[in-house]
Amino acid sequence: MENQTMDRESLLKKIRALMDKTVENGATVAEAAIASAKVQELLLKYDLSISEVQDRPEDDPFVTEDIFLQTEDGKHKWRKERWWLELGIAVGEAFFCETLVAAHLVSYIGRKSDVEVATYTFNVLARSLRAISKKARSEYVKQKWGTDKQPLKTMHGSEHPGVWYDSWFDGAVYEIRKKLREQSKLFTTDAKSNALIVLKAEQAEGYARNKYPRAYRASKHSILEDNSGFNGEAYRNGKRVGSSIEIAPSLYGGTQPLAKITSKGE
Numbered sequence: 612m613e614n615q616t617m618d619r620e621s622l623l624k625k626i627r628a629l630m631d632k633t634v635e636n637g638a639t640v641a642e643a644a645i646a647s648a649k650v651q652e653l654l655l656k657y658d659l660s661i662s663e664v665q666d667r668p669e670d671d672p673f674v675t676e677d678i679f680l681q682t683e684d685g686k687h688k689w690r691k692e693r694w695w696l697e698l699g700i701a702v703g704e705a706f707f708c709e710t711l712v713a714a715h716l717v718s719y720i721g722r723k724s725d726v727e728v729a730t731y732t733f734n735v736l737a738r739s740l741r742a743i744s745k746k747a748r749s750e751y752v753k754q755k756w757g758t759d760k761q762p763l764k765t766m767h768g769s770e771h772p773g774v775w776y777d778s779w780f781d782g783a784v785y786e787i788r789k790k791l792r793e794q795s796k797l798f799t800t801d802a803k804s805n806a807l808i809v810l811k812a813e814q815a816e817g818y819a820r821n822k823y824p825r826a827y828r829a830s831k832h833s834i835l836e837d838n839s840g841f842n843g844e845a846y847r848n849g850k851r852v853g854s855s856i857e858i859a860p861s862l863y864g865g866t867q868p869l870a871k872i873t874s875k876g877e
Contacts, residue, residue, distance in 0.1 A: 626653050626664045630731075633738065640742045647735040651728060661727040673818045674723045676730045680715040691715065694780030695737060701788035702733040709816050720818060736787065740852075744779055747848055751775070774840035779849035786853025 632638045632646035654661070680695055691714040699717030703710035706729035708721035717733070719726045752761050766772065 622653070622657060623659075623664055626650055626659070629653075630664070633735075634742050635738070640739050643735060644739055647732070651732070654728065660724050661731060662723070673721065674726050676719045676726045678717045678719070678730060678733065692780075694740075694777070694784045697781075698737060698740070698784045698787065699733055701784065701791050702729050702736065705729070705791040706732070709818070736856075740780065740783055743852055744776060744783075744849075747779060747852070748772070748775065751845070751848070769840055769842040771840060775842045775845045777840070778842040778845040782846040782849025782851075783853035784849075786850050787856055790854075790856065 629646040629650045632643055634640060634643050638646070653659070654664075678699065680692060696712045696717060699712065700710050703717070703719050706719075706721075706725045708719040708725055708729050711718040711720070719729050721729075749759070753759065756762055756765070761770075761772065768774070769778075
């Protein structure tokens with residue numbers, strides 16, 4: 612059992628080290644997932660915010676965080692990715708944030724602590740899914756065509772790489788969203804907790820409407836469906852990955868459900 616009187620600076624140093632364990636920094640998907648879950652657990656256990664961990668000054672009670680869709684080298688990506696937006700909305704709902712979306716943008720609005728944890732969880736989930744999807748795609752191509760590269764003549768219809776990835780991500784996000792909602796229902800069975808969640812959700816919605824009236828009406832959950840193709844095998848593969856991501860009730864604390872992001876077999 613961890614020492615409840617852990618020195619504050621040592622605790623902050625430990626959390627910062629865990630936050631540095633990302634796929635981009637060389638960690639495996641499983642290692643990054645375990646580190647993310649531990650960060651969230653420590654934030655709640657010791658009543659800390661990410662701002663305090665990163666030694667940033669505290670802001671107003673309600674804040675807005677914009678997350679832009681980016682390429683692997685950190686540049687803005689302008690092509691819409693429906694799964695990324697859907698994942699952003701699902702995470703925002705789980706952490707009591709109002710969520711505005713555009714083609715390449717997810718904006719969380721709400722209490723500072725909620726927005727910070729939602730942003731962190733969303734980023735870890737999105738990056739982990741991208742890494743897993745590449746591995747799954749490589750295995751699919753090898754199994755299907757017995758080669759490292761898909762034959763050019765087969766890149767059409769449901770076998771087009773873009774269609775395959777869209778279907779895979781749709782399956783994964785479907786399961787993740789379902790798990791988040793199931794755990795939220797378990798958490799809200801307590802009347803006191805449920806009342807607080809409703810209050811926080813109403814406050815976040817009111818703040819969003821007042822601060823961004825035009826954007827709120829135009830872009831709340833405004834995802835354009837794209838039914839240009841579908842690959843059933845990829846969708847089922849994505850669902851298996853999504854269902855293997857654990858959202859552990861034991862990590863629920865305070866008013867925030869925490870996702871323990873792990874993938875079986877990773």
